[in-house]
Amino acid sequence: xxxxxxxxxxxxxxxxxxxxxxxxxxxxxxxxxxxxxxxxxxxxxxxxxxxxxxxxxxxxxxxxxxxxxxxxxxxxxxxxxxxxxxxxxxxxxxxxxxxxxxxxxxxxxxxxxxxxxxxxxxxxxxxxxxxxxxxxxxxxxxxxxxxxxxxxxxxxxxxxxxxxxxxxxx
Amino acid sequence: xxxxxxxxxxxxxxxxxxxxxxxxxxxxxxxxxxxxxxxxxxxxxxxxxxxxxxxxxxxxxxxxxxxxxxxxxxxxxxxxxxxxxxxxxxxxxxxxxxxxxxxxxxxxxxxxxxxxxxxxx
Numbered sequence: 134x135x136x137x138x139x140x141x142x143x144x145x146x147x148x149x150x151x152x153x154x155x156x157x158x159x160x161x162x163x164x165x166x167x168x169x170x171x172x173x174x175x176x177x178x179x180x181x182x183x184x185x186x187x188x189x190x191x192x193x194x195x196x197x198x199x200x201x202x203x204x205x206x207x208x209x210x211x212x213x214x215x216x217x218x219x220x221x222x223x224x225x226x227x228x229x230x231x232x233x234x235x236x237x238x239x240x241x242x243x244x245x246x247x248x249x250x251x252x253x254x255x256x257x258x259x260x261x262x263x264x265x266x267x268x269x270x271x272x273x274x275x276x277x278x279x280x281x282x283x284x285x286x287x288x289x290x291x292x293x294x295x296x297x298x299x300x301x302x303x
Numbered sequence: 304x305x306x307x308x309x310x311x312x313x314x315x316x317x318x319x320x321x322x323x324x325x326x327x328x329x330x331x332x333x334x335x336x337x338x339x340x341x342x343x344x345x346x347x348x349x350x351x352x353x354x355x356x357x358x359x360x361x362x363x364x365x366x367x368x369x370x371x372x373x374x375x376x377x378x379x380x381x382x383x384x385x386x387x388x389x390x391x392x393x394x395x396x397x398x399x400x401x402x403x404x405x406x407x408x409x410x411x412x413x414x415x416x417x418x419x420x421x422x423x424x
Contacts, residue, residue, distance in 0.1 A: 167418055168327040192420035 144262035147280070151266040152257065154283035160229040163201040163222045167193045169287050170203070177294065184209045199223050200232055213241030214298050220286045221255070234286055236293050246272045246302030251281055251289060271301075304377060304384045304403075306396070306410040311389045314358055316415035318387065325354060333385075338363050346373055352381040359388040362395065371400035378406075387413075 134142070160166050171191055178186040186208060196202045200223050207217040216239070221232040233255040239248050250270040258264040268278035309317045322333040334355045336347055346369060347355045370377065378384050388396060397404050 164418060165323065165327065168323055172328050189420035193418040 140262055148257050148261040148266060151283060155231055155253075155266075158231055158283060158285065160222055160231060160285065162229055163193060163203065163224060166220070166222065166229070166286065167191070167203055170205075170290060173287070173290065174205075174208070181211055182294070184211055196221065199225065210294075210298065212298065213243075215239045216293055216298070218286075218290065218293075231283075231286070234289070236286075236289055238293050238298060240298070240302055244302030248272065249293070249297055249301060251293070253283070304407055305386070306393060306407050307385055307387045307413045308390055308393045308410065309387060309413045311360075313415050314360070314387060314389075317413055318356060318358060320416050321356060321385065329354075338366055341366065346370065346377065347384055348377055348379070348382075350379045350382055354383045354385070356385040356387055359386065359392050359396075362392055364399065367396055367400050367403075371403045374400070374402040374406045 171188065174183065174186045174191065177183045190206045190208065191203065193201060193203045200221050203220045203222070205216075205218045207215050209215050216237060218234065218236040220234045223230050223232050231253065234251075234253045236251040237248065238250070240246055248270075251268075252270070253267045254264075256266075258266060264278045265280040267281045267283055269281045270277065271279065307317070318335055322335065325331050325333050331352070331354055334353065336355060336357050338357060338359045339361050341347070341357075347357045386396070393410070397410075
């Protein structure tokens with residue numbers, strides 16, 4: 134087996150592992166995800182981490198094919214950073230599956246890194262070696278797709294606000 | 304102890320919203336009860352931080368009188384009692400039960416949540 138074909142095989146294995154992890158993750162109920170995230174953002178506002186949060190900044194709406202879309206408009210942190218996100222879920226036979234998400238964090242000009250984006254694309258990518266289904270972009274690099282594990286969007290939001298935002302590019 | 308006023312047709316949705324929100328924010332389970340299903344002499348007493356929601360699905364003067372008579376015992380040790388009623392019942396309860404009325408923390412009008420954010424209440 135050539136090095137190239139070995140890499141392709143490993144990338145396909147990784148793509149299958151992503152699909153397995155996505156189908157194993159049951160979010161429970163879109164409304165519950167909404168309530169959890171709303172409570173968390175309200176808590177961030179109470180603690181003075183974000184400047185302003187109102188419920189209409191986080192609508193949960195029905196999209197096509199039974200998909201529920203939770204979209205958060207840009208929210209400004211008191212540090213000068215800004216984040217926004219979209220999460221798409223579908224509830225079927227009592228299980229709520231993650232379909233797609235994008236978390237976008239813009240860091241203030243004083244930082245060495247201007248943005249971090251975490252992205253789950255809805256289907257297996259055409260080139261799984263270059264583009265893992267769930268990946269992270271750091272800075273302006275659109276070509277570098279750093280593999281990112283599948284986890285609850287609630288956990289990713291915590292990671293963005295509590296771990297990545299205070300520490301990246303400082 | 305809170306008096307929550309909602310349209311009778313929205314009571315089920317409001318109960319589900321409250322239970323879900325309490326579960327997410329406090330990690331607690333709300334005990335949902337219906338007034339017409341309470342056994343005679345049974346009162347919704349909240350002890351040990353428990354949260355009970357009593358929905359007045361019909362006008363029951365005997366129950367209101369009992370709640371009024373025992374109002375000082377209904378909520379103990381950090382428990383919370385939520386009384387969910389329609390507007391007409393709310394007015395009748397407030398008129399008929401002065402002891403209960405004096406122990407209410409607040410009275411709110413409540414309606415089912417619109418998670419789409421398109422129709423803010």
